[in-house]
Amino acid sequence: xTTETRSLHPSYQNEPSPSSFMxxxxxxxxGELVAALLSGFIILAAWxxxxxxxxSWFTALHIAAFIIGGFAKAKEGIEATLEDRELNVExxxxxxxxxxxxxxYWTEGAILIFIFAxxxxxxxxxxNKSQREISSLMSLQPEEALRIRQNTESxxxxxxxxxxxHILIKAGERVPADGRIVKGSTSIDESTITGEAxxxxxxxxxxxxxxxxxxxxxxxxxxxxPSHESLFQKIIELVQSAQSEKSxxxxxxxxxxxxxxxxxxxxxAVMMVLPHFLFGWSWMDTFYRAMILLVVASPCALxxxxxxxxxxxxxxxxxxxxxxxxxxxxxxxxxVQAIAFDKTGTLTNGKPEVxxxxxxxxxxxxxxxxxxxxxEKQSNHPLAKAIVDYTSTLDLHNVEVTDMDxxxxxxxxxxxxxxxxxxxKPSFIGKDQVDQFEDNLATKLAEEGKTVVVAAxxxxxxxxxxxxxxxxxxxxxxxxxxxxxxxxxxMLTGDNETTARAIAAEAGIDxxxxxxxxxxxxxxxxxxxxxxxxxxxxxxxxxDAPALATANVGIAMGKGTDVALETADIVLMKNDLPKIAxxxxxxxxxxxxVKQNVIFSISxxxxxxxxxxxxxxxxxxxxxGHEGSTILVILNGLRLLK
Numbered sequence: 342x343t344t345e346t347r348s349l350h351p352s353y354q355n356e357p358s359p360s361s362f363m364x365x366x367x368x369x370x371x372g373e374l375v376a377a378l379l380s381g382f383i384i385l386a387a388w389x390x391x392x393x394x395x396x397s398w399f400t401a402l403h404i405a406a407f408i409i410g411g412f413a414k415a416k417e418g419i420e421a422t423l424e425d426r427e428l429n430v431e432x433x434x435x436x437x438x439x440x441x442x443x444x445x446y447w448t449e450g451a452i453l454i455f456i457f458a459x460x461x462x463x464x465x466x467x468x469n470k471s472q473r474e475i476s477s478l479m480s481l482q483p484e485e486a487l488r489i490r491q492n493t494e495s496x497x498x499x500x501x502x503x504x505x506x507h508i509l510i511k512a513g514e515r516v517p518a519d520g521r522i523v524k525g526s527t528s529i530d531e532s533t534i535t536g537e538a539x540x541x542x543x544x545x546x547x548x549x550x551x552x553x554x555x556x557x558x559x560x561x562x563x564x565x566x567p568s569h570e571s572l573f574q575k576i577i578e579l580v581q582s583a584q585s586e587k588s589x590x591x592x593x594x595x596x597x598x599x600x601x602x603x604x605x606x607x608x609x610a611v612m613m614v615l616p617h618f619l620f621g622w623s624w625m626d627t628f629y630r631a632m633i634l635l636v637v638a639s640p641c642a643l644x645x646x647x648x649x650x651x652x653x654x655x656x657x658x659x660x661x662x663x664x665x666x667x668x669x670x671x672x673x674x675x676x677v678q679a680i681a682f683d684k685t686g687t688l689t690n691g692k693p694e695v696x697x698x699x700x701x702x703x704x705x706x707x708x709x710x711x712x713x714x715x716x717e718k719q720s721n722h723p724l725a726k727a728i729v730d731y732t733s734t735l736d737l738h739n740v741e742v743t744d745m746d747x748x749x750x751x752x753x754x755x756x757x758x759x760x761x762x763x764x765x766k767p768s769f770i771g772k773d774q775v776d777q778f779e780d781n782l783a784t785k786l787a788e789e790g791k792t793v794v795v796a797a798x799x800x801x802x803x804x805x806x807x808x809x810x811x812x813x814x815x816x817x818x819x820x821x822x823x824x825x826x827x828x829x830x831x832m833l834t835g836d837n838e839t840t841a842r843a844i845a846a847e848a849g850i851d852x853x854x855x856x857x858x859x860x861x862x863x864x865x866x867x868x869x870x871x872x873x874x875x876x877x878x879x880x881x882x883x884x885d886a887p888a889l890a891t892a893n894v895g896i897a898m899g900k901g902t903d904v905a906l907e908t909a910d911i912v913l914m915k916n917d918l919p920k921i922a923x924x925x926x927x928x929x930x931x932x933x934x935v936k937q938n939v940i941f942s943i944s945x946x947x948x949x950x951x952x953x954x955x956x957x958x959x960x961x962x963x964x965x966g967h968e969g970s971t972i973l974v975i976l977n978g979l980r981l982l983k
Contacts, residue, residue, distance in 0.1 A: 658924060
């Protein structure tokens with residue numbers, strides 16, 4: 342019998358389990374944050390009690406702050422330097438902090454360590470995100486399958502299955518591998534692949550996919566693909582591939598950091614020697630000026646230019662119901678030119694609802710509704726549940742149902758008061774009868790993207806009920822708000838052309854693509870990226886995960902699947918689509934503040950460097966200028982809290 346546990350790709354068999362990785366990742370992530378905060382607390386204590394502490398205690402407290410706050414980043418910087426044979430920003434911060442201490446300014450060096458340690462804790466959080474996504478995906482893939490060979494059933498690991506094996510899949514179980522039905526028929530919940538809420542009826546010779554759920558019938562499936570080549574496994578690989586690609590902004594920052602470190606350290610080295618010979622400075626003055634340069638040129642203000650503003654904006658977004666998983670995603674949002682939307686659960690509510698109902702004549706309406714309610718109440722089909730929810734609000738009579746029979750994928754027959762009733766698809770009732778009802782009404786409803794359920798007795802069609810995955814009440818407002826920012830919108834859906842066209846028109850979407858499988862959604866997102874510099878993707882399902890990861894910015898609905906939430910860069914906590922436009926506005930504000938801070942901090946650093954070289958700057962004034970600029974950019978960033 343199949344299970345709901347994780348199935349590992351063979352290449353993962355000898356690696357640590359996702360749970361063990363996550364335990365260590367959480368310890369590391371929280372450990373760095375705790376160390377940074379403890380370092381800050383020690384610095385604050387030393388500052389508050391500076392006048393009453395012996396100098397040895399004052400120094401000891403700052404040494405403790407250096408070690409506790411700087412250990413993780415120092416270890417990282419040293420290891421990276423030894424591995425890459427190139428100095429990095431971590432080493433520059435270490436040198437700046439030590440240089441500050443050497444000339445007696447312990448507090449400045451400690452604050453430098455504290456700010457850098459705090460940013461390091463945030464970097465660790467983002468680096469662990471990819472593994473969480475893969476763990477969530479793998480948890481939905483069965484680990485075992487019930488294999489049939491020579492009329493003998495045996496439970497075997499999915500990794501041992503080979504092409505041609507026959508697998509028995511019972512109602513309620515997940516499909517363990519891609520294959521083709523060779524015996525039986527059923528309805529399959531393919532929401533993990535297509536994202537669509539409606540189950541799909543599958544007969545003999547129909548294809549089924551790993552990770553989907555068999556709803557109401559036992560089937561025998563012949564395996565057609567190895568487990569590591571299944572459609573579900575492709576989703577995992579697509580997420581991994583998209584996550585491994587670095588953004589242009591990230592690559593630029595890495596190049597800038599390397600150049601900055603080399604230039605500053607080279608200038609400091611020159612300042613420790615050359616002025617003595619060129620300008621006749623004493624060795625003490627030369628060393629003093631070099632240490633001031635190392636302090637004032639440290640990127641403390643630059644770091645503070647971005648982090649406080651980013652955290653303030655993230656906090657404001659969280660209060661408004663928008664969760665950003667990192668500052669880069671918040672920054673990129675202002676540059677988005679096109680947004681691709683999944684349909685089901687994103688633009689729509691994600692479940693069928695009754696939109697229209699028509700009955701044979703008024704005086705029979707209550708009786709017909711009562712019969713439909715009584716019959717559908719005994720079914721667990723999603724459409725039946727939606728109809729029962731609707732009819733429960735109407736006037737009902739007591740009706741006794743007997744001899745009920747379900748015809749898989751078609752409908753049901755039942756006896757009510759010695760009358761035979763049929764409820765199901767138009768084709769199940771009879772196309773000619775249905776077309777005659779209300780002047781071909783069923784066809785008109787279907788053209789509107791609605792699913793039509795027909796009820797009939799011996800006298801013909803008694804009623805039509807139309808259902809639809811309805812558009813969210815906030816969807817139109819959200820699309821209109823995005824238009825104000827010049828954002829192009831497109832809907833990607835696994836649903837059919839008719840339904841997709843109707844939903845796109847109702848929502849006001851610029852364009853739509855119907856019948857998209859997960860890899861096709863990724864292809865469409867990539868095509869958008871060819872036409873637009875920055876593209877966002879909004880979705881809620883497992884099938885949206887690869888596209889969310891491929892887009893420049895992935896946005897998930899708060900009530901979506903765990904995989905979508907883990908993969909996305911931004912989460913709309915209350916499924917409120919208009920919040921996207923508000924998040925874009927917040928991104929514009931944050932980028933403006935960051936630009937102001939960066940220009941100001943670089944200007945101050947350059948001014949301090951020049952005045953130090955001209956011997957117009959002493960150490961206390963250098964400290965005031967350097968720390969003062971840091972405080973100013975922090976305060977400017979905190980404006981985003983409002």
